[in-house]
Amino acid sequence: MTDSRRVAVATFGRSDFSILRPLCRLLDADPGFESGLWVGGAHFEDVSGRTVADIEASGLSIWARIDGGTYERSPRATVEMMATQMRGFGAVAAGQEDTGVQTTGPRPDLLLVLGDRFEAVAAGLAMVPMGVPVGHISGGSITEGAIDDVFRHCLTKIAAVHFCDLPRFAQRIQHMGEPTDRIFTTGALGLDACVNADVRDFDAFAAHHGFTGLRPGFVLATLHPESRHPEVTRPMAEGMAAALGDSGRQVVYTYPNADPGSDSVIDVIETAAASPERYCVRGFGSDWFPTAMAHAGLMVGNSSGGIIEAASFGLPVIDIGERQKGRDHGPNVIHCNRDRTAILEAINTATDPDFEPFAAAPNIYGDGRGAERVMAALRSLDWSAIAAPKRFADPEPGFLGSLMEL
Known part of the structure; x- marks a missing residue:
């Protein structure tokens, strides 16, 4: 050329x-x-x-x-x-x-x-x-x-x-x-x-985002609307927030994308973030997202980040509902239904000490x-x-x- x-x-x-x-x-x-x-x-x-x-x-x-x-x-x-x-x-x-x-x-x-x-x-x-x-x-x-x-x-x-x-x-x-x-x-x-990121220490991460009291091992939660089934978006978000509350774990919510129905997700997660041990951020961007995954203990929601990037951090993922249905993924991903009970059962499975062999598996999406x-x-x-x-x-x-x- x-x-x-x-x-x-x-x-x-x-x-x-x-x-x-x-x-x-x-x-x-x-x-x-x-x-x-x-x-x-x-x-x-x-x-x-x-x-x-x-x-x-x-x-x-x-x-x-x-x-x-x-x-x-x-x-x-x-x-x-x-x-x-x-x-x-x-x-x-x-x-x-x-x-x-x-x-x-x-x-x-x-x-x-x-x-x-x-x-x-x-x-x-x-x-x-x-x-x-x-x-x-x-x-x-x-x-x-x-x-x-x-x-x-x-x-x-x-x-x-x-x-x-x-x-x-x-x-x-x-x-x-x-x-x-x-x-x-x-x-x-x-x-x-993600793979080539300069992961920052946890204290710097928490201080930058104002996450007072947050500890490593938190749940990183991102839920997008199911645009083929808009009627399920709000109850799905409510089920996720309720299950995360039942789990007793600290949660950092991130905003959904701009799909139709995302307003209802934002309403649910902002209400949830008003409770103790719950935090909310619009987004981490490429500067902080790898650091967030590196310090998280679990991802919950239905984002492509859980399907593609999370495996590079040995991070278990709960994939809720059908948004990512049919998408190839590694053994770190657990699919579950949209209701509160199913989500909580999946959280308990993913955080069980026996759910560890996946961590050594390479990310199927590349290097x-x-x-x-x-x-x-x-x-x-x-x-x-x-x-x-x-x-x-x-x-x-x-x-x-x-x-x-x-």
Whole structure:
């Protein structure tokens, strides 16, 4: 590659930025690439902490800002948000100003999009008529209990190139008709910041967050709405809070994401956090999340952090309900129903001294070098090919993805 390639990285909230930041730093340091962030979605939301400030503090280049316009948590508001984001990302790709949009960077040769957020699929769809190829990170997984499952698979069909977590996911992407020379198995990028993190001591962690009286071994609890079954979200949150109260353990709650129904989760956990030995924080971000997991004794809820990152810390996880149904996981994860009794029984199982053999098992999602593998794949790309329309490819028997060697 003789000329530098322009790569934009889309981010929509604190969770995806913490995953993408190691890759952004590698792109920024590589003379073969020009890179910058397209910042949209919940980064501009006050309830989520207006996390665009975290991106500004990172020192990474921001090429575009796309304000979401509305941040209500309802299905109708989600549709409106998607429409606003699609229009905004389209304006960015065209190099034009629009309401709530600021563009300072160049038109990219590739837009990298992570995962399955509704803002992500809106951004990806906007690139199709604009002729900007999309690279999709972490496709091919399954989360049957969330509408994100549909968004993730939509992004797979939009994308020109794929960077997936596991060989099994690469195979699923191939079964969707994607050409095998565009599918790379890299491991989960979420592990990069965790495995390589500088874990801080417990006293510094507790003091920074104002957790007076907190002790190591606490429960880290994060519950997101089940967007396919919105009616279960509040009773599920109430069941979790009640079971955690019954357990007698200290609990640190973190806010849910911006899915419809998250307001009811916030209401429940803030009420619970008013009790002794209960704490609540909007989010730890990539700076403190690894430290939180390192000092916790158990994770409870239904977040992807429990499925993917927790195993790297030897941390047992209670996965509640169906949001993560169908997702591959290690032996540290215990699934349970949404009710108070089932959750408490799972907590008792996970904290039993006999539930220890999993700690030596490697994390099935990788070794913390996913960003390096994505970079290796980007360097190997035929850029003229990904700019051209892709063909629908019939499945090849035995395909498991092109594992990028380092």
